[in-house]
Amino acid sequence: MRKQLWQWFTLFKVGAFFAMFRYILVVVAEFVVLILPFVCVLVSVAFYTLLERKVLGYIMSRKGPNKVGFMGVIQPFSDAAKLFTKEMVMPGFSNNMVFVLCPGLILLNGLSLWLLYPFSYTEVVFVCGLIQFLVVSSTSVYGVMLAGWSSNSKYALLGSVRAVAQSVSYEVPLTFVMIIICCLLGSMLCQEVKEVQDGVFSSIFLFGLGGMIWLVCMLAESNRAPFDFVEGESELVSGFNVEYSSGGFAMVFMAEYAAMLFNSLFFTVLFVGGSGVVVMLGMTLVVVGYVWVRGSFPRMRYDKMMKLCWRYLTVLVLCLGVFCLCVPYL
Structure with a gap:
């Protein structure tokens, strides 16, 4: 009986571990989906500043950052x-x-x-x-x-x-x-x-x-x-x-x-x-x-x-x- 209880307890720990691991994965995935658009916006801002400096450079007859x-x-x-x-x-x-x-x-x-x-x-x-x-x-x-x-x-x-x-x-x-x-x-x-x-x-x-x-x-x-x-x-x-x-x-x-x-x-x-x-x-x-x-x-x-x-x-x-x-x- 004690051995069977120990097996059940071990299975419970393994199941709890995988359930917690799955929960953490879901939370991380939702966080990535939430934050990814804002990261993309900030990267777009970075390249927009480069575009602006390049275009202004060519307007002023220079090359801009290169x-x-x-x-x-x-x-x-x-x-x-x-x-x-x-x-x-x-x-x-x-x-x-x-x-x-x-x-x-x-x-x-x-x-x-x-x-x-x-x-x-x-x-x-x-x-x-x-x-x-x-x-x-x-x-x-x-x-x-x-x-x-x-x-x-x-x-x-x-x-x-x-x-x-x-x-x-x-x-x-x-x-x-x-x-x-x-x-x-x-x-x-x-x-x-x-x-x-x-x-x-x-x-x-x-x-x-x-x-x-x-x-x-x-x-x-x-x-x-x-x-x-x-x-x-x-x-x-x-x-x-x-x-x-x-x-x-x-x-x-x-x-x-x-x-x-x-x-x-x-x-x-x-x-x-x-x-x-x-x-x-x-x-x-x-x-x-x-x-x-x-x-x-x-x-x-x-x-x-x-x-x-x-x-x-x-x-x-x-x-x-x-x-x-x-x-x-x-």
Whole structure:
């Protein structure tokens, strides 16, 4: 009897071991599936920085980075290793806890945009995905404002106030364009909009003007040229992130480029349509367009930038909305 009990106990231990091993494998697999898309986004950000430097180099009649690895392919990873291994210098009178947490908050906001896209392998469906895109993108101003305030520097604070004013202003025409799209397509689900657009080049002709307004607003929301006032004027030095160095600066930088990549993908799905190769080609063209605009257009004056938003784009998108809503009744 004792021998039989011992055999049962041994079998129980072996079974418990394999059950625990299987549970650990499932947890690790789910973690990898969860984290892999974000790793892919960060790798895309690395190569996007290389693309930007290469294109800007050729615009300026030079080659760009070409020393680290074959044709400079390893340059972004070398820069990342350099930044994250350097010491992070804390300003003497800063709010240390908020100052340290803000870059992570900004990066988290930039990566959380990718949760809204209806990838084919995901089962997560957001009820109002289009509106939630506006909500998530608008919360980026909190990280910027806190970063400027916690630095306890007049330069950083002025840069953050200017960035917040710019982002909030250009969210108004962006929101109206999104409302027009929701009304005409009859849905706020990203998945349904993607299915409507699959295989057709419909909305770029129907919403051509809306697409142009969307692109201008995306340039302003991303703080890119010719709207790069966050790190523009001489009195701001480098904007809200002037006090950040090493890893903190790198995280703010990655968040900006991750948001730009998502905005390019989102624009392609909303206004161009198609699937597979068509979406990737459209996204690539928009991404290269960011760099081309930066290398071609000078920075606007701040008052002209605000006038463009409130006097022209907002009025134009309101007229476009009235026209699109009245067309079915004509």
